[in-house]
């Protein structure tokens with residue numbers, strides 16, 4: 001006999017989210033304005049709806065193509081998760097990894113690469129939502145941390161394009177450690193007087209928001225991107241209040257002082273290049289190293305590394 005009866009009904013499953021990625025086909029229906037858009041028009045506008053400016057999701061590679069002037073050099077391409085917890089939920093983690101690799105052609109949810117952004121040699125980490133929700137496990141953390149270390153060695157600025165559901169549940173506490181690891185590397189980048197720009201895209205949530213996504217010298221976001229830590233339903237149930245309109249969207253966050261810029265994707269590259277120049281980056285990067293106070297800053301930072 002049960003002592004307590006469950007009187008409350010279990011929570012209803014959340015309504016299925018409209019896909020934000022551009023589907024295959026000649027014509028695409030925009031989730032923002034419900035109009036049909038010719039697929040080739042979208043390519044010309046970097047997947048932004050020409051009618052209502054809805055920003056469709058970009059893959060990690062498309063993002064690099066948008067930012068870099070031309071070719072880029074990729075690093076740590078073959079790092080792959082070892083499934084340290086031998087984790088299984090409705091499906092084994094190994095099977096999820098396999099499916100992610102097959103659908104994206106990547107080994108994990110981030111690409112790190114260096115190349116020129118309007119002539120400025122920059123280290124960019126670009127997250128892929130299509131790979132287990134862009135979640136951050138050991139591989140993502142290691143790749144980003146190494147990218148920052150490389151940027152320090154080569155005296156390059158860093159740009160991280162965030163697109164993630166947060167830390168990767170299937171790697172448990174190890175994925176949470178990545179938050180500290182990346183933040184530590186960013187602190188060293190800061191001590192070396194090198195700029196870091198965070199670009200928050202739809203969606204940036206959980207452990208990614210709670211760590212490196214909010215640590216930029218400039219925190220920029222795309223319009224209407226979902227940015228938050230916990231989901232709105234969880235917050236609503238905790239504080240027992242209805243949340244305001246547009247809660248956890250870029251425009252709401254900039255009003256509350258959580259972001260510095262909301263930038264249309266079509267201007268993102270120019271804005272990043274301008275911000276990097278403003279913060280002292282120039283091309284080629286060797287020119288930065290020649291300035292004396294910077295060299296001192298590096299020497300100061302040495303005992304901590």
Ligand SMILES: [Zn+2]
Pocket residue numbers: 030031032033034035049050051052053054
């Ligand atoms: Zn539209």
